[in-house]
Amino acid sequence: MLDILMFLLAWLGHACFMMVLLNMAYSMPWDRNFRKVFRLLMGLWIFLGPLYYYYLFGQINPLNTHARGTVLILAHALYMGISFTFAIVALPLITIVRLRRKPPKNLLRETTEVLDVEQVLGHKPVGDGKYHFLADLPFNMLFKVDFTTLRIGIPNLPAEWEGLTILHLSDMHFIGTPGKEYFDAIVEKCLEYGPHDLVVISGDIIDTNKHIAWIEPILGRLKGTHGTYAILGNHDWWQDSDAVRSKLRELNITVLGNNWETVKIKGQPMTIIGNEQPWFHPGPDLFAAPSGVFKLLISHTPDYVYWAASKGVQLMLSGHNHGGQLRLPIFGSIFVPSWYSRRFDMGTFAVKGTMLHVNRGMGSKEPLRFLCNPQVSRILLERI
Ligand SMILES: [Fe+2]
Structure with missing residues (x-):
């Protein structure tokens, strides 16, 4: 025995x-x-x-x-x-x-409101994706979306940015399941919160070329007052990524790719950097980026957090890992597609001077989630 x-x-x-x-x-x-x-x-x-x-x-x-x-x-x-x-x-x-593990001290407050899309619609928005039968399984938490509000303290934040809001969306994986009405309900809820200063989309937007058609009616409704910024992820890389970029640009969404730009927000400069590595090359070259300017990095995978810290990035927003999708009680995630395995599966981390937030994503190619609700993140910056 x-x-x-x-x-x-x-x-x-x-x-x-x-x-x-x-x-x-x-x-x-x-x-x-x-x-x-x-x-x-x-x-x-x-x-x-x-x-x-x-x-x-x-x-x-x-x-x-x-x-x-x-x-x-x-x-x-x-x-x-x-x-x-x-x-x-x-x-x-x-x-x-x-x-x-304690939340980082600069994460001043975290609150979550759950949107039960099944309850809102009166039925499960299963859709017609390849694995739609999985979405119907009774234990599946696919339709309970966490709206997480994070108050993040940033040292020496410009006074004009006190309370600056960023709506962070990630990993939509438009593939048919969940159905479009699921994403429509999420967009409605985002709009209920009122306009956000910035909207950030951190990749994995589609899973079939056919669903590029969903980008406009869903993401086209969410515009940041001071801009909407997107990068692509590995699932976009496997599809017609040029068509995804064109569609996003048609909607006046800035597709950063592996580039950066410095923009004025409420009169203060911010350098917004995209990182689509390791799928798209070459990576961002920050040599000419202005120093002493707040850096926001949008990187599909959180694996670049140590690189971000070395470049003086204050805030990094990522997705990709989906929190592992299937989580065990106590033990947590199992499958996390990261070089650091489960370390950055989901949540908020401080790595040297960089605050990293890893969003669990709204969708997924395999529509199965357990103890791992989909997520929309709202970030509010505060001066500390
Ligand atoms: Fe993803």
Whole structure:
């Protein structure tokens, strides 16, 4: 019995290691089909690998001089030993650290209002996307949208920007599911809050070229008083990204790409930077950016936060990770397509002088969410 328990714990440790590798692999700009094959193989290895090790252990027989001491068997025994130790020591410690993680001190206040789109419409806006049957599953939290208001303190913020509002939208993934009425309900709620000074869209707008047609009726209704800025993400990269950019520009949305511009907002300069790496190249060159000016970075993946900190970015807005979409109680996220695995899965972080907010996104290609509501973020800047 104890043997089986130890074996299962080693299996858990092995699964954690493989998931970290998978997460890191998914942060790379790999070909989609290659990624699918890699995911399938990793999935098989997560489940079958330990059985193979178990088979090998069965070969360890001190009387069998052929098998004894085989490098392969010893290496696997060592790996399973490390996996077991990870599961009983490191995993609980990591979980405790994550649970005890405090919000950054410059996040002055966070409040959430939930928009239950199913309740508003009187039915589930399942739509007609490829995986629409998933959207109908009873435990799915796909239609409960968190409107999160974050008051973020910025040292030496220009007095004119006290209370400046930024509406941050991310990862719409227009694909048919959720249906258009879901996004219409979200837009209505955004409009209810009144105009925002800036609207920021941090990528993954579409998942099929057909749904470029949704950009105008949905995103075209949300305009920042001082501008609307967008970048593209990996899912736009896989589609007709030029057509997405053209459509956004037609709507007077500034598509930054991997560039920056310095604009005057309420009379004060702000440098707004786009970062679509690692999918679009070359990355932003900030050499000529004015110094001493507030820098806002819109980056699809939060993986560039250390780069942002090195460039003196005060506020960075990202999406991409979707909070992991399926979260376990206590443990949290599992699959997060990031080089840092689960570290920046969702929420607000302070990295050196940079405040990073990772939005969970409004949609997703696979319409499944558990303990991970979709999200719209409203950021209010305050001088501290
Ligand atoms: Fe996404």
